[in-house]
Amino acid sequence: MPDDCLFCRIVRGEIPAKIVAETEQCIAFRDIDPKAPVHVLVIPREHVDSLDTTNDAMMIGRMALLGAEVARTEGIAESGYRTVINTNAASGQTVFHIHLHVLGGRRMGWPPG
Numbered sequence: 001m002p003d004d005c006l007f008c009r010i011v012r013g014e015i016p017a018k019i020v021a022e023t024e025q026c027i028a029f030r031d032i033d034p035k036a037p038v039h040v041l042v043i044p045r046e047h048v049d050s051l052d053t054t055n056d057a058m059m060i061g062r063m064a065l066l067g068a069e070v071a072r073t074e075g076i077a078e079s080g081y082r083t084v085i086n087t088n089a090a091s092g093q094t095v096f097h098i099h100l101h102v103l104g105g106r107r108m109g110w111p112p113g
């Protein structure tokens with residue numbers, strides 16, 4: 001596990017984060033620079049660089065289902081929300097510890113920018 005990975009450091013409690021949900025395998029915390037009224041990141045505790053470097057279907061499924069649970073507890077499930085996993089440079093991935101964005105509380109445009 002990379003010692004200097006930002007999200008691994010959040011998992012280890014070395015960097016503060018506003019945690020909204022935790023399971024044995026994943027944590028969910030508020031994005032530091034929110035792009036919507038609700039913007040939560042769901043990550044596995046285990047380090048994985050990106051969607052391009054995993055075949056762990058259980059982990060991806062757990063992230064998606066925790067994202068859905070967070071959307072319900074944040075009150076955006078009924079109105080609607082977006083889940084996004086940016087992968088590699090062209091998508092805008094900046095943190096190379098896989099994460100699922102959960103965005104909601106406003107109308108989302110489509111296609112995304």
Ligand code: AMP
Nearest residue numbers: 015017030031032033086092093094095
């Ligand atoms: P991405 O561009 O898909 O890699 O998303 C990385 C996200 O991590 C961005 O939305 C950042 O605002 C967010 N972020 C960066 N540093 C932190 C931090 N210390 N705590 C919470 N979110 C962060």
Ligand code: ZN
Nearest residue numbers: 005008047097
């Ligand atoms: Zn990491």
